[in-house]
Amino acid sequence: MIDVIELRRELHQYPELGFTEFRTAAKVVQLLSGWGYKVNYAQDTMDGESRRGLPSEEVLEEAYQRALREGADPAVVERMRGGYTAVVAELDGSSDGPTVAFRFDMDALPIPESDKAGHFPADQQFRSSHEGIMHACAHDGHTAIGLALAERLSDRQFAGKVRLLFQPAEEGVRGAYAMVQKGMLDGVDRLFCMHLGTGVPTGHMRGAARGFLATTKLAAHFSGVSAHAGASPEEGRNALLGAATALLNIHALPRFSTADTRINVGILEGGSGANIIPAHARMVIETRSADEATNRELERRVRQIIEHSAAMHELEAKIEVIGGAIPIACDAELAELAAAEAAQIPEFAHAEPFSDASALGSEDASYMIRRVQEQGGKATYMIIGTDLPAPHHHPEFDIHEAVLSPAVTLLERLARKRAGD
Known part of the structure; x- marks a missing residue:
């Protein structure tokens, strides 16, 4: 044995x-x-x-x-x-x-x-x-x-x-x-x-x-355009700025009356130098709720914020599900x-x-x-x-x-x- x-x-x-x-x-x-x-x-x-x-x-x-x-x-x-x-x-x-x-x-x-x-x-x-x-x-x-x-x-x-x-x-x-x-x-x-x-x-x-809890783990990838931060900042499209905009608005989402909810941005990364407009940024987010439908609604709102934040800064955003569970x-x-x-x-x-x-x-x-x-x-x-x-x-x-x-x-x-x- x-x-x-x-x-x-x-x-x-x-x-x-x-x-x-x-x-x-x-x-x-x-x-x-x-x-x-x-x-x-x-x-x-x-x-x-x-x-x-x-x-x-x-x-x-x-x-x-x-x-x-x-x-x-x-x-x-x-x-x-x-x-x-x-x-x-x-x-x-x-x-x-x-x-x-x-x-x-x-x-x-x-x-x-x-x-x-x-x-x-x-x-x-x-x-x-x-x-x-x-x-x-x-x-x-x-x-x-x-x-x-x-x-x-x-x-x-x-x-x-x-x-x-x-x-x-x-x-x-x-x-x-x-x-x-x-x-x-x-x-x-x-x-x-x-x-x-x-x-x-x-x-x-x-x-x-x-x-x-039900949960969805998402990775959001923001793509923009690099430029010199001093000489020609207007030529850039700041991916990190778009991701930061999304982060603040994700954490500003309201609580729900239908069920307990949790939300967290656990990773935000991007950029390569102080004088370079960041062309790429990555964010990892999780939503959680005691109710499966509420978690789906929370995820929908997070996706909407990511897409609209990217649009504000003329960026492209790709979202992938990297994990999940149900009650x-x-x-x-x-x-x-x-x-x-x-x-x-x-x-x-x-x-x-x-x-x-x-x-x-x-x-x-x-x-x-x-x-x-x-x-x-x-x-x-x-x-x-x-x-x-x-x-x-x-x-x-x-x-x-x-x-x-x-x-x-x-x-x-x-x-x-x-x-x-």
């Missing part, structure tokens, strides 16, 4: 950003294949045109070469080249029954990991070996849990089928949509998604999370089932079907959940508690590794649960 803690530490040491999870995904393929799963990956699991916020070809190639240097199977990663890093595996049980799916995200974050004494990964020498990148949101734990679950279920002592979805690029809510568009959620009767932490302490488990509505039946199964595991002293806390974040597993529910299936998004020394997305983030094995046991119980039991 694999050691889930040891596996988590290895994954932690080699973090990879969204769509560059070549080494991680190759290891997933290798282990699943060895346990007898039917494994699909690369372009068989993702619709290429539906990937959002794909890194540049240069970034993808650099990550690909790094994975090869770090021992990834060349034949496997060659098929993933270009950012096709999703893996989907399926295994038939010993008798007829439902198709039960589990989703695990694999990507890390562009955050330098702490090297301070007292930071457990640093003290135990499994701190990130990729400077500027770290697992600061527990996805290393998620992937390790998924693989440990796969090994336990390889005995096929369950009814129906198990489908394991290893997803790239959850950060920025970018990767799930392409898997849904490829049909990877088709035919699923029950879908269980999960996350470690999120403010829930060790020993607690919640069968369904609430409060996830999550968990099915009570699965939430209650998950809590009931957790209550049978000693490490979960407090198992509750629902979380009263609002997440106020977004999750692209929402597209997977919606797809399953549209087909008549049921889905939920569980929270497995772990004490955290620092918040998610923090350089000193870490998890309480003792939660990993009980989490595997919970998912195993859910996979082996017969319909109607």
Whole structure:
């Protein structure tokens, strides 16, 4: 049996950003294949045109070469080249029954990991070996849990089928949509998604999370004309000025009476010198709302501001969607089932079907959940508690590794649960 803690530490040491999870995904393929799963990956699991916020070809190639240097199977990663890093595996049980799916995200974050004494990964020498990148949101734990679950279920002592979805690029809510568009959620009767932490302490488990927001991530590219800022400024068309005009007006949008909303311009960049009228500028924006329709209206207004701001300054503007998610509505039946199964595991002293806390974040597993529910299936998004020394997305983030094995046991119980039991 694999050691889930040891596996988590290895994954932690080699973090990879969204769509560059070549080494991680190759290891997933290798282990699943060895346990007898039917494994699909690369372009068989993702619709290429539906990937959002794909890194540049240069970034993808650099990550690909790094994975090869770090021992990834060349034949496997060659098929993933270009950012096709999703893996989907399926295994038939010993008798007829439902198709039960589990989703695990694999990507890390562009955050330098702490090297301070007292930071457990640093003290135990499994701190990130990729400077500027770290697992600061527990996805290393998620992937390790998924693989440990796969090994336990390889005995096929369950009814129906198990489908394991290893997803790239959850950060920025970018990767799930392409898997849904490829049909990877088709035919699923029950879908269980999960996350470690999120403010829930060790020993607690919640069968369904609430409060996830709809969101749209946009990148706006403004194009103008360069000119000498002193000698002939009137000949220029200032792309950065147009983007700044858009920024101020985006943040001036009103609040909504229909639902809670959030808006943020997270990146504004452009220009090349103090004496040059900027010909290009780039802005990255996100909209969020508790209501899907309200988020769409907020996005419409943002697009209108960008287009009109560009027109004011005689610029061209191109807008692309680089990420997105929709609200999550968990099915009570699965939430209650998950809590009931957790209550049978000693490490979960407090198992509750629902979380009263609002997440106020977004999750692209929402597209997977919606797809399953549209087909008549049921889905939920569980929270497995772990004490955290620092918040998610923090350089000193870490998890309480003792939660990993009980989490595997919970998912195993859910996979082996017969319909109607």
